[in-house]
Amino acid sequence: MIDIGSRVRFRHPLLRSAVFRAAAVGELQDVHAALAAAPGLDPDRRAWHRAQASPGPDEEIAAELDRSADRARARGGLAAAAAFRERAATLTPDPARRVTRALAAAQAKLQAGEFGPASELVLTAEFGPLDDLLRARIALLRAQIAFAAERTDEAPQLLLSAAARLEGLDVALAHETYLDAFSAAIFVGRLTGDPGLREIARAVRQAPAHRHDKRDLILDGLAALFTEGYAAAVPLRQRAVQAFLSEDISADDEPRLLWIAASAAANLWDDEGWNVLSARHVRVTRDTGALSELPLALSSQIVALLFDGKLATAAALIEEMRAVREATGGTIAPYGATVYAALRGRETSARELIDATLKEVLQRGEGNGAMNAHWASAVLLNGLGRHEEALASARSASEYPLEFVPANWGLVELIEAAVRTGDNRVAADAFERLSETTGAARTDWSLGVESRSRALLGAGDADELYRQAIDHLGRTRVKVELARTHLLYGEWLRREGRRIDARRHLRTAHNQFTSMGAEGFGERARRELAATGETARTRAPDTREELTAQETEIARLAALGRTNAQIGAQLFISPRTVEWHLGKVFMKLRVSSRKELYDALPQDARVSVPC
Known part of the structure; x- marks a missing residue:
């Protein structure tokens, strides 16, 4: 059954498990004590074996486990840190200190994506002696678990209440909780009951002042956005994004702050900032093992990569996100997957995913997810040239401007669909709303999209406006938008009777879409190119590139x-x-x-x- 040498080895892993499970508690404690006394053992293994050998509470061992948890977290072992802290709480003899350690363990379990054990540890803490601050922290953890595990529409109210309780107890934690409340309300979006984004913003404005670091900058920027409007908030929000770009976030910081910063960059039409911060968010969550946060980080980076035309890289991250969702039981909607499917342009599979996602997020009360699904649908249908159907999806994607990022992009789709269906009134109204953000942000991305939209509307010299759009977008990472501009310019040139000029831009668009794998837009470009008298190579449905x-x-x-x-x-x-x-x-x-x-x-x- 076993080989005994410098190490003891079981003939089969199941034998090892059988022996372990058959052993009495006292026998296991004796084994752990012997292992803890073995020479050359690293301090963390020794602490763990001492803890497992302990017959009852022991403050010395609990303190040692705390130190092991700190070391585990520093090297990215969040799950190990959570296990150390949970055992430390169990072995703590002092009831008040046990509460503090149980809450620390619950926080670590939450970050590691272990939502059930986190809730159990919060319940354990509730039975200890509590002061006002501990009660507020318990309320906060319950709200954070509800948001991370279910994206429930109750989370904004729970988090806002927790923030209000913390104002007179821990101002810094209160401000972080307001950021969590904003995040939750952004997810709920149009389905937010009470409180909504504006109510949270007003509460932030009335909260006690604190330090003016990058956290407070992003918080103040959100408060300004939802009380003063987009244009007035741009300078403050741009400073906040720049603060996150100039300072790397440490392991002690909450990685979830990076999602808010990356989303702010996307909302400000800052493609470079969005790309850097979303990539950093993924790196930090991976390095720290924050599985509860990783799907959110991956979602942001996936969409950024899709705008960049990197569909292959995005596909790998979509698969990783699916695996993490299954491992943690999290419920975040497949934001990136729906946009990926829309850009690929395969209508049947894309429609199935978009419809299923829409049903899921509406049942859960996730308005931002619904907005994202409608936007993906508009992208799919505009890519296929089905503009009348795209018009309805784009209307739904852009009708609620407080839904942060997708509303801006929905307006872009709405303008194209409305112009192509001859609904100039809708197109002009959508452009007026779009230009409020693009004109205030004044980035190459925003100015490129604005020039292209003006050209579509016929509001000026279309030839010059399309050239300006190509010039602006050519300096960005949003390669899909650049390819779409070449396509629209080529279509306009063909209708103007300038077939030779049209071919150049349509050929460019076709080549770019084909290399990205954006088949819907690629086929639209191929059809337009064929109408000029030039035949583009098309791939048969069963064509497969050879694998190495x-x-x-x-x-x-x-x-x-x-x-x-x-x-x-x-x-x-x-x-x-x-x-x-x-x-x-x-x-x-x-x-x-x-x-x-x-x-x-x-x-x-x-x-x-x-x-």
């Missing part, structure tokens, strides 16, 4: 159910390299998840892959 040998092996292992880390270990490459290759595989095979890999793999690569 390494891509084939990675795809085969992924189809077998291996994780990125397992594939990397087997092939001696990093998990991130695996992720990058899988993105290319998804693009070449035209799939969006590992579940589809088996059927998409070439026949000779299916060896050992189960059906």
Whole structure:
């Protein structure tokens, strides 16, 4: 059964489990005590074995576990830190200190995506001696767990109440809680009952002042946005985004602040800031093991990558987000996946995903998710040239301006759909609302979109306006918008009878969309190019780009159910390299998840892959 040498090895892992489960509590404690006394053991393992060997509360061991938790968190082991803190709370003899440690453990469990254990630890803390601050912290943790686990529409009210209770107890924590309340209310969006975004903003304006660091800058910027309007808030919000860009966030900071900062950059038409902050958010959450935060970070980066035309890279992150959702039981909607499907332009699968997402978010009370789904639908339909249908989706995507980011993008889709269907009144009204943000932000992205929209409306020299739009967007990361501008310019030139000029821009648009994998827009560009008398190469539906040998092996292992880390270990490459290759595989095979890999793999690569 066992081999005894320098180490003790069981013949089979199940034997090890059987022996462990059959042992009496006292026997296990004796084993842990012996392991804790073994020479050369690292301090964290020793602390853990001492804790497991302890027959009852022991402050010395609990304090040692606290130190181990700090070390684990510093090296990105958030789950380990949560386990250390939970055990420390159990072994704490002093009731008041036990409450504090239980809340710290609950916070760590929440960040690690363990929502059930986090709630249980909060319940444990409630049975201890509580002062006003501890009661407020308990209320805050309950609200944070509700928001992270369910994205419930009750979260804004819970968080606002917690922030109000904290104002006279811990001003810094109160301000962070107001930021959480804003985040929750942004998710609920148009479905927010009481309180809404404006009510939270008014409460922030009346709250006690605190330090003026990047946290307060972003908080004050949000308060200004929802009380004074977009244009008035731009300077303050741009300073806040710049503060986050100039200072890297530390492991001690809450990574969720980066989502708010990245969303602010996107809302300000700051493509570079959005890209940097969303990528940083993903890196920080991965490095710290903050699984509860990772889906939110991935969603932001996925959409930023899609605007950049990097559909293959986005596909790999969509798969990672799906895996994290399954692991944590989180309920965040597949924001990035719906936009990815819309840009790919495969109507049947995209429509199924968008409709399912819309149903899910409306049942949960997530207005921002509904807005995002309507925007994705408008992108899909405009890409397919179905502008009358796109008009309805774009109206829904842009009718509620407080829904932060998608409302701006919905207006862009609404202008194109309205112009193409001859509804000039709707187009002009949408442009007036759009220009309030683009004119105030004055970035290359915003100015490019504004010039293109003016050209669509015929509000000026269209030729010059399209050229200005291409010039502005050519200096940005939003490559999809640049390609769409070439397409619209080419369509306008063809209708003006300038076929040779039109071909150049339509060819550019077709090549860019094809290289991205944006098939809907690519086919629209191909049809327009054909109308000028030039034939563009089109891919047959069953065309597949050949996989390299390494891509084939990675795809085969992924189809077998291996994780990125397992594939990397087997092939001696990093998990991130695996992720990058899988993105290319998804693009070449035209799939969006590992579940589809088996059927998409070439026949000779299916060896050992189960059906």
